[in-house]
Amino acid sequence: MMRVLTAGDSHGYGLFGIVEGFPAHFQVDIQEIDDMLKERQKVYGRGVRMNLEDDHVEILSGLWDGKTTGAPLTFFIRNRSTKPPNNGTTIPRPGHADFGGMLKYLFEDARVIAERASARRTAMDVAMGGFFRQALKKLNIKVWGYTVAVGKVETKIDTFQEFSTADHPLLCPDDDAEKAMMHEIEKALEGGYTLGGKIKVIAKGLPIGLGTFNRYEGRFSSVLSKAVFDIPSVKGVEFGDIGESYKMKGVEVMDEMRANGERFTNHAGGIEGGMANGQAISMEILVKPVPTQKIGIRTVDLSDGSEVLTSYVRSDTCVVGAVTIIAIAKVSTAIFGELMREFGGSCFQELKERVENYKEIRRRVMFHGK
Numbered sequence: 001m002m003r004v005l006t007a008g009d010s011h012g013y014g015l016f017g018i019v020e021g022f023p024a025h026f027q028v029d030i031q032e033i034d035d036m037l038k039e040r041q042k043v044y045g046r047g048v049r050m051n052l053e054d055d056h057v058e059i060l061s062g063l064w065d066g067k068t069t070g071a072p073l074t075f076f077i078r079n080r081s082t083k084p085p086n087n088g089t090t091i092p093r094p095g096h097a098d099f100g101g102m103l104k105y106l107f108e109d110a111r112v113i114a115e116r117a118s119a120r121r122t123a124m125d126v127a128m129g130g131f132f133r134q135a136l137k138k139l140n141i142k143v144w145g146y147t148v149a150v151g152k153v154e155t156k157i158d159t160f161q162e163f164s165t166a167d168h169p170l171l172c173p174d175d176d177a178e179k180a181m182m183h184e185i186e187k188a189l190e191g192g193y194t195l196g197g198k199i200k201v202i203a204k205g206l207p208i209g210l211g212t213f214n215r216y217e218g219r220f221s222s223v224l225s226k227a228v229f230d231i232p233s234v235k236g237v238e239f240g241d242i243g244e245s246y247k248m249k250g251v252e253v254m255d256e257m258r259a260n261g262e263r264f265t266n267h268a269g270g271i272e273g274g275m276a277n278g279q280a281i282s283m284e285i286l287v288k289p290v291p292t293q294k295i296g297i298r299t300v301d302l303s304d305g306s307e308v309l310t311s312y313v314r315s316d317t318c319v320v321g322a323v324t325i326i327a328i329a330k331v332s333t334a335i336f337g338e339l340m341r342e343f344g345g346s347c348f349q350e351l352k353e354r355v356e357n358y359k360e361i362r363r364r365v366m367f368h369g370k
């Protein structure tokens with residue numbers, strides 16, 4: 001069984017991650033992970049903090065000559081910005097973890113809560129997810145995603161193409177919609193408010209049956225949802241096109257099968273009965289506007305109970321594009337964890353052979369030994 005743990009604060013020494021139970025003899029490409037970290041920083045809509053950081057991952061343990069050894073892996077990203085940009089405050093910001101955290105842990109200074117609750121920690125999620133995404137590629141499983149909507153601007157284009165911010169600054173495949181989204185972000189920046197939106201993450205090549213119907217926490221939809229809901233800005237997850245198909249008749253949304261096991265449609269988003277069904281996993285993820293606003297928001301000073309307005313702390317204008325990168329990473333981590341739970345293996349080649357054998361046996365069953 002594989003376990004993943006992260007630690008570290010927004011302005012502390014750095015961010016840490018530990019992976020226990022990853023198989024031996026997997027060659028790691030650090031540059032590929034760093035490229036994904038750069039995409040998280042460069043995507044359109046980010047704030048001043050991105051100019052202060054130059055994220056680079058180090059793997060401090062668990063490697064020998066660049067390959068995993070089977071021992072715990074320790075990931076590290078150093079913070080360049082090590083001091084919070086504001087002074088101590090007893091004023092919780094609506095939309096953040098401040099209020100619940102201050103009361104739960106009995107801290108008077110909201111910064112104590114904000115340091116760990118900050119979305120800065122998602123840099124480590126991306127580093128570790130980039131590592132798992134590499135491993136999935138070796139298992140012929142591809143995970144990618146793109147921006148669907150920012151505010152009221154939405155694209156209707158679906159794509160199976162992977163691209164970077166060099167081609168699409170907001171990671172939206174629709175040139176016209178992307179320009180309109182960027183314009184909305186510019187207006188929000190000038191107006192002192194923030195914007196949310198919607199992204200799509202797709203995974204292709206998974207073994208049929210990954211997940212289970214036997215345990216609620218083991219349902220594949222539950223596993224993936226739990227992973228993406230750990231992203232601070234995520235407020236909703238939809239599989240397939242349930243956002244539209246719930247209005248239709250049941251006979252219209254069944255994904256009827258062809259003789260080769262393929263489907264005529266993919267309304268279910270690749271998951272039936274809590275298990276992967278062989279189609280591409282398709283998830284639409286709803287992202288709230290960043291809660292930090294330049295405009296003061298009404299709240300309460302917990303030191304005396306008076307009603308006050310929040311003060312501004314540096315913030316992103318729109319994190320939808322960044323959440324695309326983060327969600328790809330989180331989904332990759334969740335999928336690899338399920339593969340290890342299902343197939344195991346002390347060495348990476350063992351895992352790969354077990355996955356391939358499973359797929360071949362199920363293919364023969366599907367085609368009656370042919």
